[in-house]
Amino acid sequence: MTTPPAGPRLLGPAEVRQLADRLDLRPTKQRGQNFVIDPNTVRRIVREAGVGPDDVVVEVGPGLGSLTLALLDVVRHVVAVELDDRLAGLLAETVADRAPDHADRLAVVHADALRVDALPGPPPTALVANLPYNVSVPVLLHLLALLPSLEKGLVMVQAEVADRLAARPGSKAYGVPSVKAAWYADVRRAGSVGRSVFWPAPNVDSGLVAWTRRDPPATTATRQQVFAVVDAAFAQRRKALRGALRPLAEAAGRDAGDLDAALRGAGVDPLARGEQLEVGTFAALAEGLLVVPGDRPRPADHP
Incomplete structure (x- = not known):
């Protein structure tokens, strides 16, 4: 009779502090280091992410390994991207100690997630991470663009950022992160996380954001052109779109008549504001304002 692999021994408050002491680690706000010390929270994140034995997961900012250990118990493979050299060096050792039967499922990449241009191993299918709060939106958007194989994900971010990412047109929280995330995926709020599950406890509340990949809007505009209109x-924010988009139009060699024609073509009231438009309308605006007739989008523009 074959003995099933032993499950990982997850990290609690004492184990997290022991590992930090071993590295003489003092968590820094500069790198957004707040480590999860509650096993139930990492189990919840894995459960809410909907990942399973067929998934290859990217984790950004694994830190001391709290979420990594919970993921390894469920998924086929984890690629952990860690900027801090001490944490990157310790992670594989921690996994070997606390999840020896799952250690071969882990690959550690010592790198800045914002500068990563490739990852080892099979194409990842999911992103699950407690993202460093100071760079959470840029990291999420970079990986969504870089890794078209990502089908789904769940990230923990600052509560205010979670609201922005999942916001819908017309709401106060709706803005640039909302539209750019919607280019890649259907995004939703997936819950809140209390401050007490972290060490050190952050000064802000945290939220979970889940997303499912979908195709971008059909358009001849490139992603870069659409995002330029969004920006x-x-x-x-207080300017009507006719005024807000005028500098972009002028930079593209278009005049006021071209801008008005682009707004009409996209079905947009010139006196409307950006927070009223969904991502498909921004794509239509970019097409009317920035695309030269005869242009065709390059494949890389639609990851």
């Missing part, structure tokens, strides 16, 4: 529309 311009929200650069001065």
Whole structure:
């Protein structure tokens, strides 16, 4: 009779502090280091992420390994991207100690997630992470663009950022992160996380954001062109779109008539504001304003 692999021994408050002491580690706000010390929280994250034995998961900022250990118990493979050299060096050792039967499922990449341009191993299918709060949105958008194989994900971020990512047109929280995330995926709020599950406890509340990949809007505009319109529309939130987009139009060699024609073509009231538009409308605006007739999007623009 074959003995089933032993499950990982998850990290609690004492184990997290012991590992930190071993490295003489003092968590820094600069790198957004707040370590999860509650096993139930990491189990919840894995459960809410909906990952299973066929998934290859990217984890950014694994830290001391709290979430990594919980993921290894469920998924086929974890690629952990860690910027801190001490943490990156210790992670494999921690997994070998606390989850020896699952250690071969882990690959550690010592790198800045914002600068990663490739990952080892099979194409990842999910992103599950307690993202460093100071760079959470740029990291999420970078990985969604870089890794078209990602089908789904769940990330823990600052509560305010979670609200923005999942916001819908017309809401106060709706803005640049909302639209850019919607280019790649259907995004939803997946719950809240209390401050007491972290060490050190952060000064902000945390939220979970789940997403499922979908195709971007059908358009001849590139992603970069659409995002340029999004950035311009929200650069001065109180301005109507006719005024907010004028500098972008002028930079593209278009005049006021071209801008008005683009707004009409996209079915947009010139006096509307960016927070009223969904991502498909921004794509239509970019197509009318920035695409030269005869242009075709390059494959890399639609990851």
